[in-house]
Structure formats: structure tokens, C-alpha cells
Amino acid sequence: MGGSPIINDKSADYLHGLGRPLRMIVTGGGTGGHTYPALTAFRTLNAALTGARLLSADALWVGKADGLESRVAADEGIEFRAVATGKIRRAGNPLRMLSPANVSDMGRVPLGVVQARGIVADFEPDVVLATGGYVAVPVGVAARMCRCPLVVHEQTVRLGLTNRTLARVATRMAVSSESSLPLLPDSVRAAAVVTGNPVRPEILTGKPDRAVADLGLDGFDPRLPTVYVTGGAQGSQQMNALVTAILPWLLGRANVIHQCGADNLDDVRARVTQMQLPADQAGRRLLIPYVAAELPDVLALADVVVSRSGAGTIAELAALGKAAILVPLAGSAGNEQVHNARHLAEIGAAIALVGDVGPDHLRAAIAPLLTDVPRRTDVAKRAQAHGRPEAAARLVEVILAAAAI
Numbered sequence: 547m548g549g550s551p552i553i554n555d556k557s558a559d560y561l562h563g564l565g566r567p568l569r570m571i572v573t574g575g576g577t578g579g580h581t582y583p584a585l586t587a588f589r590t591l592n593a594a595l596t597g598a599r600l601l602s603a604d605a606l607w608v609g610k611a612d613g614l615e616s617r618v619a620a621d622e623g624i625e626f627r628a629v630a631t632g633k634i635r636r637a638g639n640p641l642r643m644l645s646p647a648n649v650s651d652m653g654r655v656p657l658g659v660v661q662a663r664g665i666v667a668d669f670e671p672d673v674v675l676a677t678g679g680y681v682a683v684p685v686g687v688a689a690r691m692c693r694c695p696l697v698v699h700e701q702t703v704r705l706g707l708t709n710r711t712l713a714r715v716a717t718r719m720a721v722s723s724e725s726s727l728p729l730l731p732d733s734v735r736a737a738a739v740v741t742g743n744p745v746r747p748e749i750l751t752g753k754p755d756r757a758v759a760d761l762g763l764d765g766f767d768p769r770l771p772t773v774y775v776t777g778g779a780q781g782s783q784q785m786n787a788l789v790t791a792i793l794p795w796l797l798g799r800a801n802v803i804h805q806c807g808a809d810n811l812d813d814v815r816a817r818v819t820q821m822q823l824p825a826d827q828a829g830r831r832l833l834i835p836y837v838a839a840e841l842p843d844v845l846a847l848a849d850v851v852v853s854r855s856g857a858g859t860i861a862e863l864a865a866l867g868k869a870a871i872l873v874p875l876a877g878s879a880g881n882e883q884v885h886n887a888r889h890l891a892e893i894g895a896a897i898a899l900v901g902d903v904g905p906d907h908l909r910a911a912i913a914p915l916l917t918d919v920p921r922r923t924d925v926a927k928r929a930q931a932h933g934r935p936e937a938a939a940r941l942v943e944v945i946l947a948a949a950a951i
């Protein structure tokens with residue numbers, strides 16, 4: 547062992563042989579689900595390097611100029627470079643494929659490849675980690691054009707369009723579930739590794755009291771359970787409408803933290819103002835566009851979570867063991883969310899509300915979790931059994947193995 551359980555002798559030899567810090571390009575983003583696994587892998591890598599008395603990695607994040615990843619990289623002190631990218635739409639509908647927006651978006655991908663190629667050639671990374679999101683396509687392709695090892699991590703069971711494209715050129719493919727393996731191209735399946743989906747370590751260190759103090763939740767009633775409603779990093783109009791519709795009923799039974807998305811804040815606020823909630827109920831509610839550094843504390847305080855079923859959120863809820871009601875994103879982009887939610891519901895690890903979900907469905911799903919504590923605990927325990935606490939370590943092992951090839 548090279549001083550850290552993650553860094554084996556082969557990796558340690560390779561890293562010592564470099565005689566300089568490991569250089570890594572990270573790419574991926576657009577949503578939290580693609581951004582945070584990359585961040586977690588970077589942090590875990592550095593922790594392992596420090597543990598093995600090696601220099602921290604020299605990292606560069608290549609993403610979309612206005613993507614979540616640009617803020618996350620800045621907060622982490624990782625150098626960031628932007629490349630052009632366009633949304634790659636599915637080929638199912640030929641008319642949509644030829645729409646002006648699509649043609650313009652597709653036209654930006656080659657430009658992104660040219661820009662990314664320049665960045666890769668300049669930085670000379672030892673390895674590139676791509677975690678999905680459209681921006682990862684030009685960077686992943688550029689990495690392979692420059693003959694740089696490329697590790698692609700997929701968070702969901704079914705590969706996203708970006709990763710289906712990159713799987714063909716990946717050096718190593720890391721997936722979050724065994725169920726993904728049959729879906730991989732033959733050329734990469736043999737070298738694919740099931741790592742799980744890395745969860746930010748701080749997610750596990752939340753304190754309920756700190757959420758109350760830091761978010762000013764003095765009006766919350768400690769005798770009541772707390773429900774955390776989240777629509778994912780950008781919020782969800784559907785979730786907002788569902789929760790707002792049952793709000794007076796819900797606030798009669800629970801404290802509520804409602805994360806609504808920055809673009810939806812004014813709308814939700816206006817709708818709730820119209821309800822003229824009594825002061826005690828209004829005090830038991832927090833409306834917040836995005837939960838940033840407080841997320842671990844909010845999750846620690848929550849007894850029940852009402853959420854989309856994106857892979858990142860599901861991994862976090864499993865790591866913590868939280869009873870959740872999952873309302874998957876509808877439509878073609880959401881099919882894998884439906885799959886995630888159904889899979890957990892089948893094993894009693896969550897309640898899934900799929901299809902044409904109305905406020906009554908949500909009320910009927912939440913009610914027993916609020917009042918029946920043994921039931922809530924049972925769902926939470928089954929969710930926890932699904933967690934993969936070692937995912938970040940496994941992914942870093944794959945990154946180091948690919949670099950050392």
C-alpha cells in the first residue's frame with residue numbers, strides 16, 4: 547500500500563515516478579447530478595494523495611461558462627476553463643433533430659472540440675474524468691484525440707446520451723450500478739468497474755440544531771416531523787405546484803423546508819402569500835431557492851424527503867437512510883428517474899409517485915410517513931441498505947489505474 551487504502555503499490559509507484567503533481571482535467575456539469583460526483587472524486591483523490599504524503603493533484607475543470615460547475619470549481623479553488631457546447635437531443639424525432647435550436651446547438655459541439663483540444667494540449671493532463679452533461683462530449687473527445695486516458699463515470703443505471711457517446715472512446719468506464727453493465731458497448735464492458743455514485747462526504751456530517759440556528763427556523767415546532775421538499779438543483783415547477791396545493795394540510799402536521807429553484811421563487815412566494823397562512827403555520831415553513839452549504843444540516847433535520855429521483859439525490863438519501871417520496875421527472879429525459887424511483891419502491895426503500903401525480907396522491911403518500919414512525923424507520927433502513935459509502939474511493943482507484951496505463 548502506498549500510505550492510503552486508495553493508493554495501491556502500483557499507483558504509488560506511478561505517482562512517485564511522475565516526480566510532479568498528478569495533472570487531471572475534470573469535465574462534467576450542467577446539473578448537480580453531474581457536477582458533485584466529479585467534485586467528490588477530486589476531493590477524495592487529494593485526500594488520498596495527502597494521506598500517502600504525495601503532492602495534491604493539479605486540476606483543471608473544463609465546463610460551460612454559466613454552468614453550476616463554474617461556481618463549484620471557483621468555490622473549490624479549482625482553475626476553470628469554459629468551452630462551447632450544445633444540447634445534444636435524442637434522435638427519436640427527426641423533425642426535432644432538424645429544428646433551428648438543435649442545428650445551432652449541434653454546430654457548437656465541433657467548436658467545443660476545437661477549444662477543448664487546445665486546452666487539453668496545453669494542460670497535458672495525465673487523466674481526464676468526465677461525469678456527464680453535454681459539455682463533457684467535446685472535452686472527452688478532445689482527450690482521446692490527444693491520446694489522454696479518459697475515465698467516464700455514469701451516475702444513473704441507463705447511460706445518458708453524453709456517456710453513450712463517450713463510452714465508445716473511454717479508457718475506463720465507471721458505473722454506479724451492476725444493472726448498467728449489460729447496457730455498455732462490448733468494447734468497454736470488460737474494462738468497466740461498478741464504483742457506485744460518489745456522495746459528498748459533508749452530506750453525512752449534518753446537524754439538525756445547526757439547520758435551525760443557521761436558517762433561522764425558530765418558528766419550527768420540534769414536536770412535529772420536518773419534511774424537506776426538493777426539486778433538484780434547478781427546482782421543479784411540478785413539485786412546487788404539488789406541495790403548494792397541500793401546504794395548509796401539511797403545515798398542520800409538519801415543519802416544511804421547500805427548495806423551489808431560483809427561477810420559481812417569485813411564483814411560489816406569490817401563490818403562498820395569497821393563501822394567507824396563519825402565523826404559526828407560516829413560521830413552520832421555509833421557502834428557499836437553493837440549499838447550498840446548509841444541505842447536510844437540512845437533510846439531518848428532515849424526517850421525510852419529497853424529491854425528484856435524480857441519481858445524486860437518491861445516492862445521498864441512501865447514504866443517510868432517509869424515508870423519501872420520489873416524484874420522478876416526467877418525459878423522455880426523465881425515464882431513468884422513473885426507473886430509479888420504481889426500483890427503490892419495489893424493495894420498500896422509498897415511495898414512488900409515477901405518472902399523473904396530483905396533490906391527493908402526495909397527501910396520501912406523506913400522511914403515513916408523518917404519523918407512523920416505525921413505518922418511516924423501516925423505509926429509511928431499506929434505503930440505507932442501498933447506499934455505497936465507498937463509491938468515491940472506488941472511482942479514484944479507477945482514475946489512478948487509467949492514468950498509470
Ligand SMILES: CC(=O)N[C@H]1[C@@H](OP(=O)(O)OP(=O)(O)OC[C@H]2O[C@@H](n3ccc(=O)[nH]c3=O)[C@H](O)[C@@H]2O)O[C@H](CO)[C@@H](O)[C@@H]1O
Binds near residue numbers: 778841856
Ligand atoms: C433534469 C436532469 O437532467 N436530471 C438528471 C440530473 O439530475 P439533477 O442534477 O437534476 O439531480 P441529482 O439528484 O442527480 O443531483 C442534484 C444534486 O444537487 C444537490 N442539490 C439540489 C438542490 C439544492 O437546493 N441543493 C443541492 O445541493 C443535490 O443534493 C444533489 O447532489 O443528473 C442526474 C445524474 O446523472 C440524473 O439522474 C437526472 O435525471
